[in-house]
Amino acid sequence: MTAPWVRGPEWGSRGLHQTGWVLLPLRVFLGVTFVFAALQKLANPPFFDASSPASVEAQMRAVAPTSPIGPLVELSLHAGWLVGLVIALGELAVGVGTLLGLRARLAAAGGMLLAFSFFLTVSWTTSPYYYGADIVFLLAWTPFVAVGAAGVLSVDSFLAERRRPPGGDAARAATLGRRALVSAAVGSACLAGLTALLGRALHAATPVPRAAAGGGADQRSSGPRDHPANQPSPHPAGRPPPGMQAVTDVASVGIGQGVRFSDPATGQPAWLIRSGARRYDAFSAVCTHAGCTVNYDPPSKQFVCPCHGGTYSASDGRVLGGPPPSPLARIKVALSGKKVYAR
Ligand code: FES
Known part of the structure; x- marks a missing residue:
């Protein structure tokens, strides 16, 4: 018997299940990267300080003249810090959802949307185009939009299994699934903590101009x-x-x-x-x-x-x-x- 967090009922196909395992390294990479990017922003006060040249506002002002969605970017400048917060929280939700396999297809669609918005703004003038990372992230999300976690190490699968009528196998599967859920949550919390510490360490090690740091040129x-x-x-x-x-x-x-x-x-x-x-x-x-x-x-x-x-x-x-x-x-x-x- 296969445990439910490994293969949910909606992913009955063996081929699809194998696809989930094949995609797992990419899924972990995308999830960790988005969690890391979010925590790096949230742990970096100059990112939300409009007077800093490293702020989200400064970045938006800089890309607006060359972006195909420049007017929209300029309009959003009125609440630049809010845009930065939405981006950071969006990255966090996408990363956690992807790692846990929780609403995995929705998380992937969110990741794709974020990558597309970065591609249209910060990466739009990158030449040649393949030097920019955002177009790669944009395409890397596509298999997950199509198949989600494919039933592999997935909270979605666990929840789907819980909804099935009770039975011998289902009861055992639910027990195993609960353990998997707790393990995934604890693992994600540890990962988020480690990422935050790493983000803070990286931020502290990076020389910051005086305007960004508020002193100490x-x-x-x-x-x-x-x-x-x-x-x-x-x-x-x-x-x-x-x-x-x-x-x-x-x-x-x-x-x-x-x-x-x-x-x-x-x-x-x-x-x-x-x-x-x-x-x-x-x-x-x-x-x-x-x-x-x-x-x-x-x-x-x-x-x-x-x-x-x-x-x-x-x-x-x-x-x-x-x-x-x-x-x-x-x-x-x-x-x-x-x-x-x-x-
Ligand atoms: S440091 Fe300028 S694009 Fe990366």
């Missing part, structure tokens, strides 16, 4: 600020330099401040930073890790990627921390008259 070398190669090219006053487009007025950006613009060469988001009276630097705002749009944090003079915490120097674009593999691309700038130009 991580001071680093300011880079080759006065290198002649970094100085804007001089041009006759008032005449636009050939092939360049005006970004902003000289006077409209304070020293130490930055302004977002679209890179004239690619149309992608970029940052212009004024670091001196007549010194301007411009960089692509596209993170070299997975293509999220980085934010500028004036107190720390760093670019901060809201997706995975990558940080870059705002003086030369070099990587200061996190997963980005290479610096931000520099964009050529020039001063002419009262305007700053870029190409």
Whole structure:
């Protein structure tokens, strides 16, 4: 006889049952990852702090101009912290449901919806597309939307068995199922606790810019600020330099401040930073890790990627921390008259 939490009545087919076991490693991975992602957000106060460059609001503001659902993202900005909370709790529900096999198909549909929303926002500008993880998660959920837990290690199966008429086998199965349910709950609680501890440890080990942490700037070398190669090219006053487009007025950006613009060469988001009276630097705002749009944090003079915490120097674009593999691309700038130009 097969225990009910292993094979419920609705999964009578042997082939489907085997599929459940084959899918189990992927199911555990997705469940653990979503629980981990949720706890990482819930244990990270800057994620809910609108003034932090690592907040969900900062991320939404950054992706809105390039996302196909940008207007919806901008509308949601009025309650950005609530969006962050819904995402975190949604990830938690999806992860726990998947691990326990509880409403497994619904949990998978929720996971798919979350991954799709991330794909349309944070991963939309990732190029090539396969560098972004969200499209992989989106597709990884599809078998679970179709078959759920397939009757393997599943609370759904246990509950279905409980609903069957009482009998010898059913009584024994219910006893076994109760044990399985308790074991699964205890295991999930332990897993959630471990994940929370790991999330906190990771958060504590990650250098956070001052604006995100609320104090204690991580001071680093300011880079080759006065290198002649970094100085804007001089041009006759008032005449636009050939092939360049005006970004902003000289006077409209304070020293130490930055302004977002679209890179004239690619149309992608970029940052212009004024670091001196007549010194301007411009960089692509596209993170070299997975293509999220980085934010500028004036107190720390760093670019901060809201997706995975990558940080870059705002003086030369070099990587200061996190997963980005290479610096931000520099964009050529020039001063002419009262305007700053870029190409
Ligand atoms: S996209 Fe991963 S750190 Fe920026």
